[in-house]
Amino acid sequence: MGESCAPAGGVAAAATDTVGATAAEGLAASWPARVRGLAGWLVNKTAVHSHRLTAEAFTAVGGRRFHYALLASLEEFGSSSQADLGRHCGFDRSDVATMVNELVQAGHVERAQDPADRRRNIIAITPAGRSRLADFDVVAADLQDVFLAPLDTEERAELISLLTRVLEHHTALHGFAREPHPGA
Structure with missing residues (x-):
């Protein structure tokens, strides 16, 4: 089981998220809601x-x-x-x-x-x-x-x-x- 829960594109993909989220917001949003807070x-x-x-x-x-x-x-x-x-x-x-x-x-x-x-x-x-x-x-x-x-x-x-x-x-x-x- 891998340590990262990021999408396949990682931070780079999060940085170009279509909803305009920053890299950090995109990465955090990719984590399960129960853990990201x-x-x-x-x-x-x-x-x-x-x-x-x-x-x-x-x-x-x-x-x-x-x-x-x-x-x-x-x-x-x-x-x-x-x-x-x-x-x-x-x-x-x-x-x-x-x-x-x-x-x-x-x-x-x-x-x-x-x-x-x-x-x-x-x-x-x-x-x-x-x-x-x-x-x-x-x-x-x-x-x-x-x-x-x-x-x-x-x-x-x-x-x-x-x-x-x-x-x-x-x-x-x-x-x-x-x-x-x-x-x-």
């Missing part, structure tokens, strides 16, 4: 585009989305254990070591044994990591402009506020859902 359905369908755009944008500069999250966390919160780094970014602790290895190999972070607890590693951002983070900030800003193109500044802020509120509500009830190790 469900926020969860729309969030999931939108997330597919967000993940694709994010992977493409970071891959184009030789990075990955989790590189950005980890470097941003280290810049904002300072050096931390791998476990804390995973918590700050919402990544599963078991995946963080692999993610950090990539950044260590690139010279963007340093891993050192915690002198207070020899079982822990402390991760610190390097000057090269700070420079890479600045490059990633540009990628992320451009990415947001592409992803949120149909929204004006106020609508973007409102969307972020509403999504944050929903996420915080469910996180308080169920804990933070960890992301699987992201491939890009």
